[in-house]
Amino acid sequence: xxxxxLIGPSFIxxxxxxxxxxxxxxxxxxxxxxxxxxxxxxxxxxxxxxxxVFNNFLRVVFNFLCLLxxxxxxxxxxxxxxxxxxxxxxxxxxxxEIIFSSMLYFVSQIWDISIDIEKNxxxxxxxxxxxxxxxxxxYRIKKIKQIIFTLIKNxxxxxxxxxxxxxxxxxxxxxNKNFLLFDFYFDYLLxxxxxxxxxxxxxxxxxxxxxxxxxSKKYDQLFSYLENYxxxxxxxxxxxxxxxxxxxxxxGFNDKKNKHLEQYLNSIIKDNQKGGEKxxxxxxxxxxxxxxxxxxxKLGYLKDEGINVVTDISSTVRKNAFAKFDPSLYRDILKIVxxxxxxAVEAAKESKEKQISxxxxxxxxxxNIVLSNTFCNNIDLEKIDESKYSTKGKDRxxxxxxxxxxxxxxxxxQVKKExxxxxxxxxxxxxxxxxxx
Amino acid sequence: MLHFVxxxxxxxxxxxxxxxxxxxxxxxxxxxxxxxxxxYNKSFAQxxxxxxxxxxxxxxxxxxxxSGLDVARKIxxxxxxxxxxxLTAHYELAYDAFKNRLMLLDFISKFDNYEQNxxxxxxxxxKASHVKKQFSFTSNRMAYRVDYDDILYIIKDTAxxxxxxxxxxxxxxxxxxxxxxxxxxxxxxxxxxxxxxxNRDNVKTIDxxxxxxxxxxxxxxxxxxxxxxxxxxxxxFS
Numbered sequence: 001x002x003x004x005x006l007i008g009p010s011f012i013x014x015x016x017x018x019x020x021x022x023x024x025x026x027x028x029x030x031x032x033x034x035x036x037x038x039x040x041x042x043x044x045x046x047x048x049x050x051x052x053v054f055n056n057f058l059r060v061v062f063n064f065l066c067l068l069x070x071x072x073x074x075x076x077x078x079x080x081x082x083x084x085x086x087x088x089x090x091x092x093x094x095x096x097e098i099i100f101s102s103m104l105y106f107v108s109q110i111w112d113i114s115i116d117i118e119k120n121x122x123x124x125x126x127x128x129x130x131x132x133x134x135x136x137x138x139y140r141i142k143k144i145k146q147i148i149f150t151l152i153k154n155x156x157x158x159x160x161x162x163x164x165x166x167x168x169x170x171x172x173x174x175x176n177k178n179f180l181l182f183d184f185y186f187d188y189l190l191x192x193x194x195x196x197x198x199x200x201x202x203x204x205x206x207x208x209x210x211x212x213x214x215x216s217k218k219y220d221q222l223f224s225y226l227e228n229y230x231x232x233x234x235x236x237x238x239x240x241x242x243x244x245x246x247x248x249x250x251x252g253f254n255d256k257k258n259k260h261l262e263q264y265l266n267s268i269i270k271d272n273q274k275g276g277e278k279x280x281x282x283x284x285x286x287x288x289x290x291x292x293x294x295x296x297x298k299l300g301y302l303k304d305e306g307i308n309v310v311t312d313i314s315s316t317v318r319k320n321a322f323a324k325f326d327p328s329l330y331r332d333i334l335k336i337v338x339x340x341x342x343x344a345v346e347a348a349k350e351s352k353e354k355q356i357s358x359x360x361x362x363x364x365x366x367x368n369i370v371l372s373n374t375f376c377n378n379i380d381l382e383k384i385d386e387s388k389y390s391t392k393g394k395d396r397x398x399x400x401x402x403x404x405x406x407x408x409x410x411x412x413x414q415v416k417k418e419x420x421x422x423x424x425x426x427x428x429x430x431x432x433x434x435x436x437x
Numbered sequence: 438m439l440h441f442v443x444x445x446x447x448x449x450x451x452x453x454x455x456x457x458x459x460x461x462x463x464x465x466x467x468x469x470x471x472x473x474x475x476x477y478n479k480s481f482a483q484x485x486x487x488x489x490x491x492x493x494x495x496x497x498x499x500x501x502x503x504s505g506l507d508v509a510r511k512i513x514x515x516x517x518x519x520x521x522x523x524l525t526a527h528y529e530l531a532y533d534a535f536k537n538r539l540m541l542l543d544f545i546s547k548f549d550n551y552e553q554n555x556x557x558x559x560x561x562x563x564k565a566s567h568v569k570k571q572f573s574f575t576s577n578r579m580a581y582r583v584d585y586d587d588i589l590y591i592i593k594d595t596a597x598x599x600x601x602x603x604x605x606x607x608x609x610x611x612x613x614x615x616x617x618x619x620x621x622x623x624x625x626x627x628x629x630x631x632x633x634x635x636n637r638d639n640v641k642t643i644d645x646x647x648x649x650x651x652x653x654x655x656x657x658x659x660x661x662x663x664x665x666x667x668x669x670x671x672x673x674f675s
Contacts, residue, residue, distance in 0.1 A: 308529065310529050310532055310534070310535075312504070312506050312535065314504065314506070314507045314510075315501070315502055315503060315504065315507065316503070316507060353533075355533060355534060356534075357532070357534030357535060359506070359510075359535070359538075361507060361510055363510075363514070370538065372534035372535075372537070372538055373534075416580070417579060417580075418579070418580040418581070418582065419579065419580070419581045419582070419583075419609065420537045420538055420581075420582045420583075421537045421582065421583055421584055421587060421604075422533075422537070422606055422607060423533075423534050423537050423538065425534075425537075425538055
């Protein structure tokens with residue numbers, strides 16, 4: 001084997017790997033930097049060395065670790081990013097290799113020619129270049145780019161995604177034999193089938209998990225605004241109260257002398273009492289930290305959309321009810337309430353009667369949030385808990401699956417769903433005792 | 438003995454309600470007792486806890502410390518037999534949700550022909566005090582509560598291998614078989630077909646020639662078989 005045979009493929013492989021990684025990370029690699037040049041040369045040497053020394057199985061593991069090491073130092077974004085980028089780059093090359101080798105096979109079959117890449121260095125180099133381009137093209141496919149983007153975004157926060165990727169990596173390593181140099185026999189087809197099957201399973205599992213994570217993140221973003229929103233609501237409530245007091249004072253000064261003024265003032269005072277202020281007053285006793293803001297944000301303006309909302313916040317509810325709660329538990333509670341409120345609003349909107357009622361009350365040991373809403377007839381009540389089940393179209397229906405996951409992870413929370421005549425009733429029960437952990 | 442429990446912080450209202458009860462109960466020979474509460478206290482809590490007594494509660498929704506709905510929730514923690522009527526200053530349509538969830542007999546507005554309405558509802562309560570009102574069951578981890586009066590018919594869906602409970606406004610697919618459901622139904626439900634049972638109280642007409650049953654909402658089903666025809670004739674229009 002000549003030096004070109006040894007270094008050429010590694011050089012081309014590295015060039016495309018680097019290009020791909022910088023496209024994925026959206027950051028150019030600075031080759032004026034001595035450290036980067038050194039790392040690049042080192043990587044070429046390592047990969048060439050692996051071709052000489054290791055068999056297929058060890059070579060894939062070794063190459064992957066080299067890339068991981070390289071990305072870690074060259075991109076300087078931590079081990080998690082280095083791992084995910086190495087994985088994606090490896091995966092894209094792997095897929096391109098499969099496609100390219102299949103194409104070669106069909107060409108050889110159609111024109112009845114023998115293509116032996118191993119013995120033809122030029123053809124081997126051209127094949128590597130083609131695979132490299134193909135990997136970049138695959139990455140540019142909108143759907144794949146989107147999947148990769150979500151994967152990178154959610155990767156660090158879920159153990160599940162990490163585990164799935166490591167399993168996938170192991171499978172690649174186990175089934176990987178250089179497809180280009182591999183005869184197109186039964187083993188090849190079997191490997192292809194296994195890879196395709198595991199990719200599909202991993203894709204479906206990750207898609208579902210990522211949807212849950214995305215939804216959870218969406219709520220997290222919302223909650224970060226809620227505390228400020230709540231403060232604004234309290235200010236608003238005080239201003240309205242003050243405004244009403246002023247009106248009552250003016251009414252007193254008038255002392256029924258001017259009947260028109262009296263009527264006008266009465267109508268304004270009445271309007272204020274039955275509008276938003278009543279809704280805010282009802283929620284006065286709710287614990288601080290987001291619940292009040294969330295409820296007002298989700299239900300406060302529904303009257304304008306023709307939905308009839310009624311709330312009953314019991315006097316048994318104390319402002320400090322959640323004082324001993326761990327902040328993450330409180331966030332989980334808000335996430336559940338957010339999902340239940342969103343679902344109730346959507347279902348009520350589609351129903352004929354358009355009614356929502358919210359009850360919040362405490363019993364001896366529990367804090368209860370009960371949400372009842374009218375609903376349209378087209379929901380399958382027995383599937384409602386399942387991930388992806390939704391009456392609202394494609395790529396929806398992760399809310400209740402998220403609720404299910406949160407409840408599963410936290411024994412102090414319980415969610416019950418019931419159908420009572422024309423109402424869908426969801427009850428969140430929060431155990432108040434020993435909630436400090 | 439039947440207990441009427443009045444819960445209102447306004448003495449005048451309590452007096453008025455008391456008068457309505459007296460007016461209703463005097464002509465009957467039912468033994469009854471009226472208890473009045475202006476706030477939720479220990480003796481009220483003990484009364485709620487007492488088992489084996491027939492009770493009709495009349496609760497004011499707007500009580501400062503512990504509202505009528507709080508009391509209703511307290512009652513429903515264990516007691517689903519007692520009848521609850523709620524008095525309110527302004528009735529809102531969405532209160533229907535509370536009505537359903539807490540099995541309240543009715544809401545009565547304090548300003549709208551209040552005494553007559555209360556009299557009518559109490560009369561109904563008296564009737565209903567010994568009749569089981571709701572069909573409760575669990576299917577695939579989902580709990581259902583449907584008013585018997587609301588059910589038109591229940592049919593077997595052979596294609597989906599489940600049973601459908603059809604009410605005036607909705608249909609509920611249930612993964613219990615028809616026989617299991619029929620065992621839970623009161624006498625006003627009669628079987629008309631191997632795969633169908635109907636609520637006779639909601640039947641408008643039956644065409645025995647064409648085997649078509651028409652319900653009071655004008656919905657028609659042709660689920661009348663020869664085997665059950667005789668029994669249906671005897672029971673539906675008896």
